[in-house]
Amino acid sequence: MANTDLTALTGDYTIDAAHSTIGFTVRHAMVTNVKGKFVDFSGSLHLDGGDPSASTASIDVKMDSIDTGSADRDGHLKSADFFKIDEFPTMTFRSTKAEALGDEDYRITGDLTILGTTKPLTIDLEFNGAAKDPFGNERVGFEGKAEIKRSEWGLTWNAALETGGVLISDKIKLNFDISAIKNA
Numbered sequence: 017m018a019n020t021d022l023t024a025l026t027g028d029y030t031i032d033a034a035h036s037t038i039g040f041t042v043r044h045a046m047v048t049n050v051k052g053k054f055v056d057f058s059g060s061l062h063l064d065g066g067d068p069s070a071s072t073a074s075i076d077v078k079m080d081s082i083d084t085g086s087a088d089r090d091g092h093l094k095s096a097d098f099f100k101i102d103e104f105p106t107m108t109f110r111s112t113k114a115e116a117l118g119d120e121d122y123r124i125t126g127d128l129t130i131l132g133t134t135k136p137l138t139i140d141l142e143f144n145g146a147a148k149d150p151f152g153n154e155r156v157g158f159e160g161k162a163e164i165k166r167s168e169w170g171l172t173w174n175a176a177l178e179t180g181g182v183l184i185s186d187k188i189k190l191n192f193d194i195s196a197i198k199n200a
Contacts, residue, residue, distance in 0.1 A: 022065030025146055025156060029196035031059040031075065032155070037193040042166075042184035047100060050089075054107075056081035061196050063156065068116040073124055077107040097173040104131050112136075120144075122158075130169040139164055139192065154198035162190045 022188045039053040059075035079101045082093050111126035120143040128137035144157035165186045166172075174184050 022063075022068070023062050024065065024156075026065040026199075027063060028199045029061040029063060029156060030199060031057070031061065032195045032197050033057055035195040037191070038075070039191045039193075041189040041191070043187070049157065050084060052082060052084035054078070054081050055083050059109075059158075068122065069114050071111075071114040071124075073111040073114075073126065075109045079105055079107055098171055100131060109137065115141075118153075124160075128164070128169075131171070133169045135168055137157075137164065141192075156196050157196075158192070158194045158196075160190075160192035160194070164188050164190065 054077045056078035062072045064070035079099045110127045113125040115123045122141040125138045139160045139162045141160040143195045146156045187194045
């Protein structure tokens with residue numbers, strides 16, 4: 017890490033979507049995992065190095081940017097069976113609480129809105145460091161993970177398997193790799 021003085025990191029940041037990932041993993045047909053990501057998103061962070069509990073995060077995800085590596089599957093996910101992107105084009109996260117857990121570990125809790133339904137989401141984060149990039153930008157990086165039950169947001173489409181079980185698990189693993197640039 018180039019800079020671990022958190023006080024010096026205090027400020028407002030814009031998420032660099034070109035160098036960040038908002039992804040997910042879901043169990044498919046009870047035997048394998050399908051991974052995907054959202055390509056188009058924006059967000060901001062306010063970091064308070066002196067008082068991490070005063071830090072905040074806000075992210076907006078364009079649902080039509082879902083990418084699972086299969087155009088047919090992506091089309092189904094955008095349809096009325098799942099994300100209903102014509103009616104609900106954006107998924108949002110707005111933090112409500114931030115906690116320093118020790119070392120480089122943090123936890124951020126907030127409101128995740130999908131399909132017009134808002135429920136709490138807690139994300140465990142690891143601070144990956146801070147550095148000045150070759151273009152003079154002050155950057156910070158975080159990795160995070162969380163799990164949700166998609167049914168809690170009204171994502172209930174499924175299909176039964178002949179051998180028992182269902183095509184798509186209710187549990188979704190979320191993963192985040194966030195690079196953010198300090199605002200001038």
